[in-house]
Amino acid sequence: MASKTPVGFIGLGNMGNPMARNLVKHGYPVVVYDVFPEACKEFQDLGAQVTESPADVAERADRIITMLPSSPHAQEVYTGGNGILKKVKKGSLLIDSSTIDPSVSKELAKAAENMGAVFMDAPVSGGVGAALAGNLTFMVGGVEQEFNAAKELLTCMGSNVVYCGEVGTGQAAKICNNMLLAISMIGTAEAMNLGIRLGLDPKLLAKILNMSSGRCWSSDTYNPVPGVMEGVPSANNYQGGFGTTLMAKDLGLAQISATNTKTPVPLGSQAHQIYRMMCAKGYAVKDFSAVFQFLREEESL
Amino acid sequence: MASKTPVGFIGLGNMGNPMARNLVKHGYPVVVYDVFPEACKEFQDLGAQVTESPADVAERADRIITMLPSSPHAQEVYTGGNGILKKVKKGSLLIDSSTIDPSVSKELAKAAENMGAVFMDAPVSGGVGAALAGNLTFMVGGVEQEFNAAKELLTCMGSNVVYCGEVGTGQAAKICNNMLLAISMIGTAEAMNLGIRLGLDPKLLAKILNMSSGRCWSSDTYNPVPGVMEGVPSANNYQGGFGTTLMAKDLGLAQISATNTKTPVPLGSQAHQIYRMMCAKGYAVKDFSAVFQFLREEESL
Amino acid sequence: MASKTPVGFIGLGNMGNPMARNLVKHGYPVVVYDVFPEACKEFQDLGAQVTESPADVAERADRIITMLPSSPHAQEVYTGGNGILKKVKKGSLLIDSSTIDPSVSKELAKAAENMGAVFMDAPVSGGVGAALAGNLTFMVGGVEQEFNAAKELLTCMGSNVVYCGEVGTGQAAKICNNMLLAISMIGTAEAMNLGIRLGLDPKLLAKILNMSSGRCWSSDTYNPVPGVMEGVPSANNYQGGFGTTLMAKDLGLAQISATNTKTPVPLGSQAHQIYRMMCAKGYAVKDFSAVFQFLREEESL
Amino acid sequence: MASKTPVGFIGLGNMGNPMARNLVKHGYPVVVYDVFPEACKEFQDLGAQVTESPADVAERADRIITMLPSSPHAQEVYTGGNGILKKVKKGSLLIDSSTIDPSVSKELAKAAENMGAVFMDAPVSGGVGAALAGNLTFMVGGVEQEFNAAKELLTCMGSNVVYCGEVGTGQAAKICNNMLLAISMIGTAEAMNLGIRLGLDPKLLAKILNMSSGRCWSSDTYNPVPGVMEGVPSANNYQGGFGTTLMAKDLGLAQISATNTKTPVPLGSQAHQIYRMMCAKGYAVKDFSAVFQFLREEESL
Structure with a gap:
């Protein structure tokens, strides 16, 4: 357990909160960010690092999960002025569990690739109850070689992780x-x-x-x-x-x-x-x- | 077997033909009618009585099954000039397996009741294959006390006979x-x-x-x-x-x-x-x- | 004016009432019927004959206009036990201004023809205001030779009377x-x-x-x-x-x-x-x- | 006429071609660009300057009209690597007659504003015939003060130029x-x-x-x-x-x-x-x- 490197988590709403808590339960140190600072409070109490921006998260973690309400939010978190891609490390694994337009997922994957990072879309099925119980289903799109790395994290939060094909096919x-x-x-x-x-x-x-x-x-x-x-x-x-x-x-x-x-x-x-x-x-x-x-x-x- | 009384069958098309044959296989003497006389031919060879009109069928059988393509056909066969109701015997059981407007089924049931007969709607699910194999599903609407009498005949042609409620609910x-x-x-x-x-x-x-x-x-x-x-x-x-x-x-x-x-x-x-x-x-x-x-x-x- | 023969009117609702009043205004003696006896009251005061049934109307008038809410009402008024066709005189002109299923109009026309009468469908466009003002539009279907006879009456109630073709085309x-x-x-x-x-x-x-x-x-x-x-x-x-x-x-x-x-x-x-x-x-x-x-x-x- | 300054025109397809020709007919010197160089040929013969990119057009003309098949094309022509906004002069008037998503028009207007230029959307109604005859209708969205400047050009190509409100309302x-x-x-x-x-x-x-x-x-x-x-x-x-x-x-x-x-x-x-x-x-x-x-x-x- 001690050897686990930190995992970033951005978007601590109704779904993101229990998902991030399940990562913590599985022993992962987490680095969190949410537009509403109070959403981060309880994670601070759990020992998480709280940051000021998605870019900050990217500086401190090379595996990041995002859970956001819509395409424009995802675009802002990844490619905005303080977005992940501003400070992403080469070789980072970026997993977006938001439900968004697959063409936006493709856009973000291309932008991530330009920075030497890997982006996968992994939207969930199952609601807040499944998120709490850790038995969400993840539908994952992206480069197949990276699927196992993603699966390692996603199985902390879901009971079913399905590889769907290239980026966007999860969506x-x-x-x-x-x-x-x-x-x-x-x-x-x-x-x-x-x-x-x-x-x-x-x-x-x-x-x-x-x-x-x-x-x-x-x-x-x-x-x-x-x-x-x-x-x-x-x-x-x-x-x-x-x-x-x-x-x-x-x-x-x-x-x-x-x-x-x-x-x-x-x-x-x-x-x-x-x-x-x-x-x-x-x-x-x-x-x-x-x-x-x-x-x-x-x-x- | 010998004690079985004749059963009328009207409408010997793609579906009616194998249904009627299954009745014969179960030992029922059948009395048949179809607008196309040639459709009756093979039943004659099987020992069936062939008649000239639905009214004739009603004269010779007090249990009749009809399998017709549409509401107007059903109206004609039951209430037309040479229709079943012209000569139906009191207490007869009339089972319509056509798929028609439930409000027409209700109409026909009322007309039958006026003549002292019982009308039930019993449309099928399953196609020609199921009709041949005798494993149709029948959805039956009509007076509940008569359901067993209907079921006796319908189980010769189907594997599943479901009682749905008053007349029209089968449809x-x-x-x-x-x-x-x-x-x-x-x-x-x-x-x-x-x-x-x-x-x-x-x-x-x-x-x-x-x-x-x-x-x-x-x-x-x-x-x-x-x-x-x-x-x-x-x-x-x-x-x-x-x-x-x-x-x-x-x-x-x-x-x-x-x-x-x-x-x-x-x-x-x-x-x-x-x-x-x-x-x-x-x-x-x-x-x-x-x-x-x-x-x-x-x-x- | 005095030579005008009586015109029957059946159905004195929101639309029928002002339509019948316009006939009276144009000097036609009217013979009325409505399922709600009170609807006839004011026409009695205007000198109309009030009757007990559609059949009664047919006995006293050889031109009849009907204005009814739906197909089943029209079927009842024409072909019911006390319907128009029970006592219609040969050569009568029956004009139905109800909006109903054109196939029902055809049915009624055939039934009327069997009794030696002529049936035309003549639904209206324009609401209660147009009915009061006498400027409804009538769309008329039926035998062309009878169109002028129908038009004579309809122009008392409407400003526009259009011949559409055979029975049912008005609808x-x-x-x-x-x-x-x-x-x-x-x-x-x-x-x-x-x-x-x-x-x-x-x-x-x-x-x-x-x-x-x-x-x-x-x-x-x-x-x-x-x-x-x-x-x-x-x-x-x-x-x-x-x-x-x-x-x-x-x-x-x-x-x-x-x-x-x-x-x-x-x-x-x-x-x-x-x-x-x-x-x-x-x-x-x-x-x-x-x-x-x-x-x-x-x-x- | 001699005093007229050049007008840029980008997109010389079925619609753009006759529109640009009508500008020429009205005495405007034009600076043209199309992704298919052959589309520019006939304008060269008419004395137009032919350029290598939208950016080139923007360097030589401070009033530009674009007529493109879809939102992505418009985004490329305005904000792409060789797009208009790379070299647009301050105070330029950019009129987009393409039919595109109004939210893209708003995006482009904001991007233009950042460069000190004015963007208006002015999609047309009327097809190739109206484009040839110069009687298109233009529906124009954008800053109201600039409407007259836009109208001066658009009336060369259309008979009807309607101001609709802020940017995007033309679309x-x-x-x-x-x-x-x-x-x-x-x-x-x-x-x-x-x-x-x-x-x-x-x-x-x-x-x-x-x-x-x-x-x-x-x-x-x-x-x-x-x-x-x-x-x-x-x-x-x-x-x-x-x-x-x-x-x-x-x-x-x-x-x-x-x-x-x-x-x-x-x-x-x-x-x-x-x-x-x-x-x-x-x-x-x-x-x-x-x-x-x-x-x-x-x-x-």
Whole structure:
């Protein structure tokens, strides 16, 4: 343990905080930075070095993990005036676990390469609970030879680390999955709602779908209809889970990637719009399965 | 076996033919009718009584199964000038395995009730292969006390007979399942296509989706991308399977049911339109997973 | 004037009432019926004969106009147990101004023909205001030789009477127009909303659209953005005008017609779903231009 | 005329060529650049200075117009290694007539401002014909005080120069108009197609729409149905006009702007997908009104 060299961690929000703590638990000395200084406080108490900027982190650690809310944040942290790349050491390993536009990941990888460093994208699936429990899934894109080095760190925070291909493919895998998830969740909500209005019992309908070709994760593991399953957000007024705003954000990334690659995504695009409308109508902080509630309300006439 | 009373069977097309043969195999004497007299020929050779009209069938059998292509056909066969109800015996059991508008099933049930007969809707899932093998799934709607009587016959043709509730709920279950199926198939095609264009290997992407929240029957059992799985239509130039025209028909029924019950089905409705456009563009007889091919072709510029 | 023979009028609701009053103003003796007896009261005071059923109307008048809320109502009034066709006189002219499924219009025309009567569909465009002012537009389908006879009556209630073709084409023209109207209204709301968020002044944007290829009735005559125009529902909190529920109903008819004729209508179908969701979200009684309000609200996060 | 100072022009493609020629016609000495040297040849013959790079143009002219195919091209021409901003003179006026992402226009304006220059976005409406005839419409965004200086040049190439507001609003106006145009064109194609299938004569239906609330530029000026109007692409097998690929590109920009501003655009988004599918199905070089043809073909079954 004593031989472990320090690992930088930038972005100590809801997800980054438990991820960095899991690194500490596994015996890694950490060097942290967050735009909100108070976010670093508890890591200081845990013995971490607290720094003033991403560039400072890069000066003190040659393996850095970043967990940031969006593409512009990632661009600022890597290529900004006090960004990592200002002081990155040659041969450093930079792992970005943010969910961002894959074309931005590629940009950052090229900029890192120019400085002699290696950049990998490694977005996660699984929410705050999985981050706390250390069983996130990481989808990793980047140079294959560096995958093992990345995996060593990522397995401290996740139970599943999947190599996806060249830089950007980690992001690609994540947004493709989430786009399909959104589509099948809305589809499940529509099918359950239609069946109920046609006189079917919701539990029976779910059972029929789950033994038929309509079966999907949204119908059999995360059913959006209250009363069908326990332990899911629909059983708890759509609290917790994966927020509608976050789903809208990921669908926006899918949309931008599809537009840039001229790929038709008619349902993905419509799913994006539906989550966008839900955000505009007060569902922003509810779990994304609340689309059932959004669709079902009675006509006033 | 000798004690078995005759069973009527009307509609000896691609599906009805093997279904009726399975009844014969189970030792039931059958009384058949089809608008195309030649369709009855082979049943005559098997010892079946061939009749001139649905009314004739009703005269000779008090249990009748119908398998017809659409709502108007079903209306004609039950309530037309030479329809079943013209000569139906009191207490007869009428089982309609056609996939039709559930509101038409309700209409026919009422008309049957007026004549002292019982009508149940029992649409199937599974195609010609399952009909031949006798392992269709039947989704049955109607008076619960009659379910066992219906099940006795249906188990000769299917391995799975599910009671869904009052008349029309068999249809409801089927169209809800198929609507969700269409949505998740198109979603799978979009997600796979987007991922491929973003640089992911199709097999790897399918593997990632299938261990994640995007998992669905269309991704793990019937993947639409050639080369990902064997033994599915996408491995065979989209031949066989469940035709695009049939999917478009079922989505049309879902659409009509949703319109009649004022249920919003934004993705179901869009899926309907996509299969409609595919029919207009030469995909009518291909398997419905050919939506991957419909979406993927390269831009000409 | 004295020589005018009586005209039957069935359906004295918001639209039917002023239409029938305009017939009276033009000197026609009227014979009325409505399911709500109180709706007939004021016509009794005007000298009209009040009857007990549609069949009664048919007994006393050989020209009858019907104005009903939906296809099933029209079917009941024409072909029900006490319907017009029970006692219709040979050679009667039956004009249905309801907005219904064109295939139902055809059905009723055939039933009327069997009784020796002539049925024409003549749905209206223009709301209660136009009905009061007597300047509705009638779109008329039916046998061309009878058009002049129909026109004589319809010109008492409308300023524009257009012959569209065989039976059902009046309905077809209306639902095609309203489908395009809904699409361009939602499109206008989206374009205005997007422009405003991108920093454009709404009045300036409307001006630019109206002198460009985006120009449409919804942008230049009925703009959905408050403050852009006066005298339209958007200037009055979306009160008055053409209700969202009515638009959803017409789009439902378009949907059913498109499904029956296997016509792809991807945007018409999506417009239907959007108005359906608006009905579920409290916009049912607002003018259909309130789609701008439905789309614009701020994200809560 | 002799006193006119040189004007730079970068991007001499289908649109840029006739625009630059119109500047020459109005007596402006021009300094040109294009990535394809042969594109400059004919301007040399007209007496223009031909340069080696955008930076060279900026050295020799303090008013520059750019006409480029996409955001990345514009970024390269302005901020690339040999870009305009490398050698731009203080006080220069830079007018970009490309259609690009408004957020890129804002970026470029900021970069120009840092060098003491003024950047305005001035995308055009009207195609090659209007460029040749010098009657384009320019939608101009940027500092209001500079609008007259820009207008002096733009009126040589267009008949209509509209000030839209701060930088980026020219682009915003253009993409909002084109998004609404695409929506109403598809809507017109759907409504006409549905009406025809329901038995209406196309010319009569167009006439009814155009006197009703469905009226729009696509129905009354550029009708997509062959035989309804003369002198439009639908009368000429959808040749000429505004290509499907270009419309798909503009809808992509609308999509990206909507995603960035979190604006719901459900129909705009669907229109984008439809034009995307058309590009994938062989319609890329046809006029965008060919969506009628895309939707109408007969079912093969």
